[in-house]
Amino acid sequence: MIQEIEPLIYDPEFRKTEPKDDDKALVYYGKDGILLKYENGRYILPSVSDVIALSYGELAPIINNSYYLFSIDNVGYYLMELTDNLHEEIPFIKSLDTDIDNVKLYNGIYTFMRIHRFRELDPVHMVFAGATGIHIRNWKETVKYCGKCGNQTRPSDTERAFVCSKCGYTAYPKIxxxxxxxxxxxxxxxxxxxxxxxxxxxxxxxxxxxxxxxxxxxxxxxxxxxxxxxxxxxxxxxxxxxxxxxxxxxxxxxxxxxxxxxxxxxxxxxxxxxxxxxxxxxxxxxxxxxxxxxxxxxxxxxx
Ligand SMILES: [Zn+2]
Known part of the structure; x- marks a missing residue:
């Protein structure tokens, strides 16, 4: 099953931490597109340094932050987000809807792939990471603003939650x-x-x-x-x-x-x-x- 990634160890504990270059980056587009790198004949998740390099090029100035998600075998996974209004201008997003055999790679390296195709890839721990990341990302998008008073929230420093800057309401993950x-x-x-x-x-x-x-x-x-x-x-x-x-x-x-x-x-x-x-x-x-x-x-x- 998707969570059976042994002998690798999934660690969901919240940490306030900054990404290292070789940590993994999860970049989602639209409802369920995920950024992948094509390397040595297979698709992998890009590293944080890969995505930072892209943000100086074809993803510029779109990547605007990173948010710690979880670790797998001490490799950190970070959500790196696109801003809301520039999606259509990213050239390699055009290949999102194509068949997996006809994916056009940007620079021969990168593509966005829909999750129903991504889930057929190997190894399973990569699919688990992509699916778990999209759960946190979809939740995070719903708690940008306080559900009680409508003011902006900020990420908690101590736990997986977003806290209202005005009324203090704390929004926890939804499962x-x-x-x-x-x-x-x-x-x-x-x-x-x-x-x-x-x-x-x-x-x-x-x-x-x-x-x-x-x-x-x-x-x-x-x-x-x-x-x-x-x-x-x-x-x-x-x-x-x-x-x-x-x-x-x-x-x-x-x-x-x-x-x-x-x-x-x-x-x-x-x-x-x-x-x-x-x-x-x-x-x-x-x-x-x-x-x-x-x-x-x-x-x-x-x-
Ligand atoms: Zn509030």
Missing amino acids: SPAVIVAVINNDRILLVRNLHRPGNVRLELVSGFVEIGESFEHAVHREVLEEVGLKVKNLRIYKDQPWGISGAHMIGYVAEVDGDDTVVRQVDEISEAKWYRRDEIPEYRNRLSVGSEMILKFKQGQL
Whole structure:
């Protein structure tokens, strides 16, 4: 899964620190474009010194600060941001929408890539860093101004938070818990296609965000009933995982159908919901998500 980067060690502890030249820089563009460097036949995250050099050239005068995010094996990862109004003038941003095989590299070296392509790259710890960075970046963008009084905030010196310069309100990171459920009916598993996913092709498990005031188990019962009209029993937690791309934290559950197994799908959410035998589940590459890990474990008879 995306967070399984052992033997490397992820250290999320907040630090007030300045970047070193060989620390890594995370530069995002738009909703989900990430700056990558092409070196020795593969894409890597640029170093802080790479991005500083770019800021004297093609990214000038766009990079305007750096913000410490986390460390992986004592390498610091820093968010280096673009100003709001100059994006379109960066020449290599034009390649953002092209196919991964046809990416045009600026100076033969740099490109922005969308996160759904970036997540297919290796190694996994780079994908984890990019996904975790975009979670912090997306949150940070929502706390530039105080949510209570509207004044500007400043980064806290002591913790991962932004503090209002006027009323003192402190905004902490937002992580949204969500449950994802492998519903099992003897030798079959329930797989769905979500109406709102691009392409509407991926087979998934039932999932949904936890509401305020409910337990994870309550969310499992509610989501399964809402999305596919089934009751479930014998819930057990499989694994959990951070999922920074959507700001979520996924709690994976296995559950058995309780009683009637007739599927009644929620038509405005789910385009298809069916029971699949192990041999009917298509093979696919599983690397990152707890949902796909559970589906493949079931296919292999291990869930
Ligand atoms: Zn305030």
